[in-house]
Amino acid sequence: MTTDQPQSDGAPSETYSEFETRVKRIANVSNAAGILQWDQEVVMPDEGTPARAQQLSTLSSISHELLTADETGALLEELESATLSDEQAAVVREVRRRYDRETSVPQELVEEISETTANAHPKWKQAKENDDFEAFAPTLEKLVELKREYATHIDPDADPYEVLFSDYEPYIDLETAEGVLERLRDELVPLIDAIGDSDAALETDAFAGTFEDDDQEALARDVLDSLGYNWNRGRLDTAPHPFSSGTQFDARVTTRFEEDDLLGSITSTIHEFGHANYTLGLPDEGYGTPLGEARDLSVHESQSRLWENHIGRSRPFWEQFLPVARERFPSLEGVTPEAAYEAANQVHDDNLIRVEADELTYHLHIVIRFEIERDLISGDLAVEDVPEVWNDKYEEYLGVRPETDAEGCLQDIHWSHGSFGYFPTYSLGSVLAAQLYAAAEADLGDLDSDIREGNLDDLNGWLREQIHQHGKQYTTQALIERATGEELTADHFLEYVETKYGELYDLEA
Template sequence: MATEATADDTDDASDAPDAYDALLDRVQRWNAVGSASGVLGWDQQVMMPEGGTPARSKQLSALSSVHHDMVTDDETGELLDELDDADLTDEQAAVVREVRREYERADAVPVDLVEEISETGSEALQAWEEAKAEDDFETFAPHLEKHVELKREYAEHIDPDRDPYEVLFEEFEPCLSMERAESILTELREALVPMIDDIRDSDVELAVDTFEGTFDEETQEELSREALELVGYDFDRGRLDVSSHPFTSGNQFDCRVTTRFDETDPLGAVGSTIHEFGHAQYNLGLPQEHFGTPLGQSRDLSVHESQSRLWENHVGRSEAFWERFLPVFQEHFPQTDDATVRDAYEAFNQVYEDNFIRVEADELTYHLHIVIRFEIERDLIRGDLDVEDVPEVWNDKYEEYLGIRPETDSEGCLQDIHWSHGNFGYFPTYSLGSVMAAQLFAAAEDDIDDLDAKIAEGDFDDLHDWLGENVHRHGSRYETNELVKRATGEDFTADAFLDYVDEKYGELYGI
């Protein structure tokens, strides 16, 4: 059950101290630089000609340096010191808390290292794309090695006495401890491995052949646009494009999504498109009046992922959604005219025996994909694994955890874009977000009458309003657990997710 808004939800900032106003002005300016970098990054992955990488690397490096200089300027520290004992509203105190966290981490890292990391990321992105296309890990390996070295150095500057991977994890999830994250991953592994084994031993045969065949990419793109229109994407503030790895980029005024297409897997495109919609809807739902400040920015990647996984899994994979969407699908692909809603539901929720690709994984084995990446990147950063050994270790873990072994690096250790950006510590947030999505959706179901029926009718207004009220409008005002507790009445746990998958897959597979 969502908690009601309290009086302090509408703090009056009209009496803000002068130092607070000055700090807010600085924050808005450096976040504008960050937004510009985001647009250049989007362009690099979507529109930029292949030959543009050398210039783009310098452009992004320069903006990264400018941003770092603005954050770490002496005046920022002086304003924060001045606000230490100031009489602040709850909203103002939250802004100062978030800015202080960013300032202290950035101030610990030399600007030349920031520039080098940015430039390395631009070069590594192109190398990763080439390596993936050519199935050649050796092309990417030197760039990965450099990223690992730079990120170790980065973590050491922030806190030389702590586990460097834990320090990097806090870049993406600053409000939950590494211990808590590992605990949840362990709960998932211990619950899902035997469940998946039971499913594979089950005699139940789902309608997995329903969507076999060839589905041309141009029509899939038209279908993806209709899916976005159905769930309520605001094309006046966004756009849909194609990229090698689906992603979302933007803010509450301009938030763009990308997807990708496989002619043999139309459901994959539907899933990834709705997934990215969840990210975009969060960004677009952030308060416009707080643009450029922590109150107008998303909480963190676990919360962000909860929004995308909620829409992808609890909406897009639901039987109710396919009551509304199957006729649209069949209009675009008449070869599926004989499919029933139950067929579509089963096809979209089958548990695969031989899927190697994380973004195409089913809802259960997905988390083992995450565990593998988490263990590998953790060991890389800690110095317990050499880059040259990544492909073999990756393949060994897939064989151990999932019973499959990739035949190529492209379907193995080169499939994800994250390491080309140097984003070590990112992967755990995917599973944390999935767990959080189940807890939030369960609360929404409690609060919204006949939510399933509304989804079946294509009416998503109440769900949009619930998420906007309980998650989006708060920006980064609350730390993660408090945000979840305010929305659901409970601390953040894996209980709702485990109950959800037990019920759903128990019914599907008769286990």
Template sequence: MATEPSTAETPEAYDQLLSKVKRINNVEAASMLLSWDQQVMMPEGGTPARSQQLSTLSALQHELLTEEEVGDLLDELEGETLSPEREAVVREVRRDYERAVRVPTDLVERISQKTSEALPIWEQAKAENDWSQFAPHVEELVDLKRQYAEHVDPDADPYEVLFADYEPCLSLERAEEILTEIRETLVPMIDEIRDSETPITTDAFSGQFDTEVQEEVAREALTMLGYPWERGRLDTSSHPFSTGTQFDARVTTRFKAEDPIDALTATIHEFGHATYNLGLPDDAYATPLGEHRGLSVHESQSRLWENHVGRSQAFWERFLPTMAEYFPTIEEMTPREAYESVNQVYEDNPIRVEADELTYHLHIVLRFEIERALIAGELSVEDVPEVWNDKMEEYLGFRPETDAEGCLQDIHWSHGSFGYFPTYSLGSAMAAQLFQAAEADLGDVDALTREGEFDTLREWLRENVHRHGQRYETNALVREATGEDFSADAFTDYVTEKYGALYDLERV
């Protein structure tokens, strides 16, 4: 499919608009690269300059997007007959323009500067287990984000406005319906698992694992999965993340000597994000057709590779011998023991990114409820640690021992990313639906995994998801790839079958 069909009938206004969009998106890409550097490479003392640099670029991007000429070009194209791809470009630019034009540039600049300043404070507060250090910055960011939402749509729920920054094509109401279905499936299942007397291996990876060797293992996994090193790199950061474009998609992870699976699954997760970026069409770079659809779709790619591939028994049949070459202490481990261990449902794990595949979503519910209450003004920032711990006890059955294990564990609020968390669970539901469709088209994907043949699945995802960029809105993209509207059905079927078999539950 040509991403930018060339015809003599292309309106001049469209070409002018596209030229402006490319400048805007290149400024954003430069901001992302500076943000990556701040989290990975920048010296500790660089924050004052970096906050100004990022603030300036944010203001410039906003000014370019809200130029009067952009609005005029959009108006000029309103009645034009365009190809479906070009219609999509205009639709996406119009959405961004209409939101941005309502927000003062100085507010955008203040938000960017505050998030840059807040990042090192969060890192220090987490290291010192002290919410009070970070709380004033959260308070400021909550206030700034409320102002932002008020400007975008004074009549809307401010949290819904913020959610649309990360998932612009699904209503918050529809998202909550899917999240509710996930929760209603998982809560009784988790209770049943905890009551199960079926023994599974839980300590296959106990012991100490050199972190430098773990990095070599992570690189082996990335190479096996097909990560193109000429367009990416692996680094460490305090919170694993991925950033980049189809030409430069970087991943980070973190290593713990006592838990090699944490780094490995995080690396595979970020590989999924990077693979999506790398799968976007090269010839549409810096245009909506070369940009990702949204964070629900982005998370579907990371959760698919992490859970449906990286936590499968077939993956461990393939990868365990390689890992054992680096760690001789696990030479006698069987793939089944590895599979059971990486899929165990924890009784008392407080950390979201280390959570099992099921309780993970209760971590998301907790964050969703807290940040929504913060934005609504129903919860004060100083009360977050207590409410966090209360909710963790209610949903997960235990209380964190420290703020670092509780409300300080995630980086998102330092970025001002209120509204992001629901996309993790939405992405998990979407991942299951996409993987189910891939299996229907490709046959036994586990067999491909056992053979180390990952190109086939990656190319299926590129063909059915990545190459479209923002050509389709979220539900339409899922329908295009799977033949069905987006729902939680495939996810609930998947976890019921997988964990029912693993723990010998009655529902199987």
């Protein structure tokens, strides 16, 4: 991959070089902020927040000023009328999109949103601790109003929620996303009901016991070794809420350990590996430009879900990895691979908490949030009515009703950040993961034997070739079509879960 050689001698190479230098400066400032954010989550002293907030604010301002400067706009205009290579044109397209959005919103509104979200987090946290939605409601109402205004500045003729959704997934239209979510709702609800009525008795206590943190960390490193994590460009740490971050030269994984939840630490580590593995697969030569950045949230989530669910929750994986786990934890000696597989895939139809949900019910948690925030932004739902509507939807879709707002509409941090439109990308990622896995099997053959033997090189190579190496060269739908031969579809995900859980729970075909 090259970014400095246009297809035609007529292309303004000096102009593009100047433009690329500016783009890389913006990226380097953002990446530096990312390291500071990682440090804040992982190792920063408790009282370091005041200085860190100023540091991050300064870097954010520098990045914004570089992007929205008149010089950036002038370079974009000149390059858009020039003859460029496909890769150069992709860089210009991606920067143009960011430039237009950031210059459309008045700085005063940007600052007001920033200030409101900064104050919203402690208010949300306290409201959750006190189970007091009314205390958070005025702040939520203010955030809804501000984000509506933000969306109107970007595109006054568009559905405001679609504008907000496109902050996180710019190249999948809302109609497509909504269609996928509606199909998941309509087909998963009866499947989960059937599982609830099943007499199948899964082995659910395979990982019962107490497991020391140090031993869990050693096993997490074993997991990462087995998956092929590049330790020369990464590291493992712990964080209250696991995440991965970085660049193709430094992609870090965090996980968490709870003494009574060994399985949770394993699946969390595999999930974050999927994110980091995508980042590490981005082309080195694209660093600092969109060609060296992950496509968007749905594609990123597809990589974590593919590794967590299609690999880490598969029967062949436990046939291969359980002996490794037994070496760290002799108490697992009596656990069979089948018992481990069943424990990793049990369905909890009475669970109220999204982050603790299983592979099936998780998507109904997402659908509920999507439907509520869409109606909030449109004005069809008043903030004061959120708890009741939330509880009604949980009862309708999952057959359970939250007894408190803390375990209901206050459980997630996203709305306190003003992140309306984020939730759908989680389910879109799972849907895409199944589509990619099916395409990989079509190209490579049945992957079960490779997983059973601990040989994941072919699968990882396929992902590198089809997804990782392209960065943001293609739009999301174009990338999906190149890799799978079809647009985003829920077909493969639904076939996957119906087959898998039909077998596990002895459901009639």
